[in-house]
Amino acid sequence: MLLSLSSIVSAASSGLTNSSLTTYVDSASLNFNFDPVKAAYWTGYIHHRRTPFAVSPSGDAAYLAYLDGSGTDVHVQQIDPTTFAATGINVTVSGGKEAGGLVAQDDGFALLTNEAMPTGTTNAPADNTPVPVLYRYSATGAQQWKTWLGGPNVTDSEGHMAATDMNGDLVYSNTTGRYAAYTVVTAYDGDADGHFGDAIRYVEDTTGELVVISGASSDWGCSHNTGIALEAADAAPYASICAEDQGGIWLNSQGQGMSTDGVKISNENTTNGADGEPMGGMSGSYSNLARFQNSDAYIFAWVTRGAINLYENAWMGEGYTNAYNRTNGRNVALATFSDKYTMNEAEASSTVGAASGDSQINWLTTSTTADQSNAHVATFDGSNALVSWEEIADPFCEYIAFGCRGTFTGSYFQLVSTSADANGTAVGEPLVKSDVYVSGDMVTMADGRICWPYVNMDWDLSGVVGWSYTSSNVTSMSFACMSLDATTSSSSSSSTTAASSSAVAVQASTSSVAAQASTSSLAAQASTSSLAAQVSTSSVAEVVAAASSTAAAEQAATTLATSVVAASATRQVSSSSATSTQAVAAATTKATGGHKSGGSSSGSWFGGFGW
Ligand SMILES: *[C@@H]1O[C@H](CO)[C@@H](O)[C@H](O)[C@H]1NC(C)=O
Ligand SMILES: *[C@@H]1O[C@H](CO)[C@@H](O)[C@H](O)[C@H]1NC(C)=O
Numbered sequence: 001m002l003l004s005l006s007s008i009v010s011a012a013s014s015g016l017t018n019s020s021l022t023t024y025v026d027s028a029s030l031n032f033n034f035d036p037v038k039a040a041y042w043t044g045y046i047h048h049r050r051t052p053f054a055v056s057p058s059g060d061a062a063y064l065a066y067l068d069g070s071g072t073d074v075h076v077q078q079i080d081p082t083t084f085a086a087t088g089i090n091v092t093v094s095g096g097k098e099a100g101g102l103v104a105q106d107d108g109f110a111l112l113t114n115e116a117m118p119t120g121t122t123n124a125p126a127d128n129t130p131v132p133v134l135y136r137y138s139a140t141g142a143q144q145w146k147t148w149l150g151g152p153n154v155t156d157s158e159g160h161m162a163a164t165d166m167n168g169d170l171v172y173s174n175t176t177g178r179y180a181a182y183t184v185v186t187a188y189d190g191d192a193d194g195h196f197g198d199a200i201r202y203v204e205d206t207t208g209e210l211v212v213i214s215g216a217s218s219d220w221g222c223s224h225n226t227g228i229a230l231e232a233a234d235a236a237p238y239a240s241i242c243a244e245d246q247g248g249i250w251l252n253s254q255g256q257g258m259s260t261d262g263v264k265i266s267n268e269n270t271t272n273g274a275d276g277e278p279m280g281g282m283s284g285s286y287s288n289l290a291r292f293q294n295s296d297a298y299i300f301a302w303v304t305r306g307a308i309n310l311y312e313n314a315w316m317g318e319g320y321t322n323a324y325n326r327t328n329g330r331n332v333a334l335a336t337f338s339d340k341y342t343m344n345e346a347e348a349s350s351t352v353g354a355a356s357g358d359s360q361i362n363w364l365t366t367s368t369t370a371d372q373s374n375a376h377v378a379t380f381d382g383s384n385a386l387v388s389w390e391e392i393a394d395p396f397c398e399y400i401a402f403g404c405r406g407t408f409t410g411s412y413f414q415l416v417s418t419s420a421d422a423n424g425t426a427v428g429e430p431l432v433k434s435d436v437y438v439s440g441d442m443v444t445m446a447d448g449r450i451c452w453p454y455v456n457m458d459w460d461l462s463g464v465v466g467w468s469y470t471s472s473n474v475t476s477m478s479f480a481c482m483s484l485d486a487t488t489s490s491s492s493s494s495s496t497t498a499a500s501s502s503a504v505a506v507q508a509s510t511s512s513v514a515a516q517a518s519t520s521s522l523a524a525q526a527s528t529s530s531l532a533a534q535v536s537t538s539s540v541a542e543v544v545a546a547a548s549s550t551a552a553a554e555q556a557a558t559t560l561a562t563s564v565v566a567a568s569a570t571r572q573v574s575s576s577s578a579t580s581t582q583a584v585a586a587a588t589t590k591a592t593g594g595h596k597s598g599g600s601s602s603g604s605w606f607g608g609f610g611w
């Protein structure tokens with residue numbers, strides 16, 4: 001659908017409209033199968049499986065990374081940044097278990113994944129547990145280097161690191177010539193043996209050398225990191241945020257940890273190591289923190305249940321608080337930073353006894369009934385940002401501090417501006433769509449549009465993977481682009497014309513309904529994959545271990561035993577070695593006696609988390 005220029009109203013003054021969005025439905029054919037659904041940790045709820053997307057600095061080359069439908073091998077497919085068709089090179093990284101981050105360069109790309117170490121590697125983690133690794137390929141698809149970010153050769157003060165699930169991200173700063181990868185890690189020996197934390201590693205682009213930078217590299221930052229946000233800066237440290245298991249979300253560019261060296265962005269209710277999947281939970285830690293173009297300022301979007309009734313966190317000690325949640329469902333919140341260390345809004349309260357722990361929050365939604373999830377953000381320019389999220393109007397939130405399920409009631413796209421107020425305010429109403437989602441990185445294109453990949457499918461947030469929902473493979477990828485003003489709408493119209501002259505099906509969003517309706521429901525298709533493949537034995541045991549008392553451990557074990565998810569998970573446990581009873585018993589032992597500090601007052605997570 002082509003729009004006349006006169007019909008286009010400037011979005012910057014009135015908000016986004018249907019004509020701001022262009023979709024490229026099934027534009028890219030994939031050479032391999034892709035399963036677009038990933039089961040959320042603990043709950044088994046339906047999450048989009050992330051497909052990292054990146055565009056080169058010149059804007060000439062784009063790449064998409066996706067995990068093979070078998071669950072092993074990551075494929076990188078070059079994408080035409082105008083038509084969003086598959087073009088150019090495609091590379092398969094054999095053994096990759098997660099497409100964890102992608103940076104496009106003018107001369108190729110870098111991919112963050114995790115994979116088992118080669119057979120026979122001395123001091124490799126047991127059971128082929130994957131280890132984070134960074135690959136660099138040239139523009140012709142030749143591998144230039146491969147750098148392990150964990151495993152036996154990476155010195156880490158807390159032990160050697162693996163990453164069963166590597167939720168995290170990869171960014172690059174052209175000014176420093178270095179990548180940074182921020183991932184969840186699990187120690188397989190040393191002080192942190194068996195515990196979950198996170199690590200930040202810097203790598204030189206030209207050589208692949210792992211460089212340790214004081215005040216920027218981090219061996220161990222946030223305990224049970226449940227959400228990572230990372231964005232480049234002109235010098236190390238890059239801007240980083242973590243969500244931890246003790247009650248806070250921290251801007252931790254300073255200190256890289258979960259301490260008051262950083263800035264407490266938010267108080268979150270935490271239970272069993274979780275804090276509400278603020279950055280999307282499993283497969284969600286991308287496009288959560290974005291830098292405004294040609295600026296030192298950043299914007300962060302997350303979802304939160306709010307915080308009330310602060311009380312002292314005895315485990316962490318004085319100055320740290322626990323909170324109860326204000327709402328059942330989650331709302332979308334924003335924080336803005338004038339630079340990588342400085343939040344515009346007030347810091348979250350750590351006042352013991354405070355009735356409100358969320359008064360500093362700049363809310364984008366304020367529902368008392370709905371649940372919002374999968375929040376992402378990208379910037380159009382120096383002051384305008386696009387924030388997206390998904391809504392369940394009538395949610396069922398059966399697990400405290402995790403996600404919710406229920407009928408999907410729309411993807412929301414909200415324009416936010418910092419031009420009148422540095423904190424960021426919504427401009428106009430959100431654009432609501434039922435057939436466009438965000439499931440890969442939101443990228444600012446050379447023409448100023450923000451584009452991202454998604455899978456053309458019926459989206460359903462009501463089921464549990466492996467029980468009431470079975471996912472299935474797809475072999476094409478769709479893209480959507482949001483434009484801010486008439487100039488970019490005009491150029492997107494011409495790209496539509498160009499694309500439709502090829503065999504690629506490209507449709508403006510207003511005419512894509514029929515195409516969406518004719519696709520068969522993925523939910524209806526049978527699948528042999530089950531949650532068991534998604535939930536690792538160590539994750540389940542670790543959640544039980546995260547309980548800080550016998551009672552809590554028993555409660556966690558009971559939750560495990562009674563949940564459908566746990567049924568799958570324990571099948572996985574029993575099929576690997578220990579029986580589920582043994583696994584839970586071992587975890588309970590660990591929970592009650594495994595921590596060095598023993599849970600007494602002013603103890604921290606096993607006596608230190610990166611200081
Ligand atoms: C977009 O189009 C739909 C369907 O025509 C309409 O219901 C909706 O109000 C439009 N949204 C905006 C923001 O114009
Ligand atoms: C990246 O940095 C190099 C100098 O190191 C400079 O020549 C180049 O223009 C920069 N590229 C971009 C896209 O900023």
Ligand SMILES: *[C@@H]1O[C@H](CO)[C@@H](O)[C@H](O)[C@H]1NC(C)=O
Binds near residue numbers: 070472526
């Ligand atoms: C998805 O594709 C993979 C790889 O081709 C295959 O092993 C798997 O069985 C497929 N899953 C389904 C449900 O068809």
Ligand SMILES: *[C@@H]1O[C@H](CO)[C@@H](O)[C@H](O)[C@H]1NC(C)=O
Binds near residue numbers: 087089
């Ligand atoms: C993928 O690469 C192979 C060669 O390795 C090539 O034959 C094929 O055309 C490529 N496919 C796409 C879609 O680029």
Ligand SMILES: *[C@@H]1O[C@H](CO)[C@@H](O)[C@H](O)[C@H]1NC(C)=O
Binds near residue numbers: 117121148153
């Ligand atoms: C670790 O370092 C040793 C000594 O340099 C080397 O022989 C070995 O190949 C390295 N292992 C891995 C997995 O990189």
Ligand SMILES: *[C@@H]1O[C@H](CO)[C@@H](O)[C@H](O)[C@H]1NC(C)=O
Binds near residue numbers: 269270322323
């Ligand atoms: C989180 O909130 C729940 C109520 O939803 C409460 O039972 C639990 O104790 C809270 N967690 C903390 C650490 O206060």
Ligand SMILES: *[C@@H]1O[C@H](CO)[C@@H](O)[C@H](O)[C@H]1NC(C)=O
Binds near residue numbers: 360362
């Ligand atoms: C922006 O944040 C500052 C610091 O918390 C606060 O004083 C100010 O009221 C906020 N402005 C708006 C419009 O929320």
Ligand SMILES: *[C@@H]1O[C@H](CO)[C@@H](O)[C@H](O)[C@H]1NC(C)=O
Binds near residue numbers: 305325397401
């Ligand atoms: C707190 O959140 C949980 C789900 O995490 C929910 O069951 C509970 O009702 C919420 N509490 C309030 C006060 O809304």
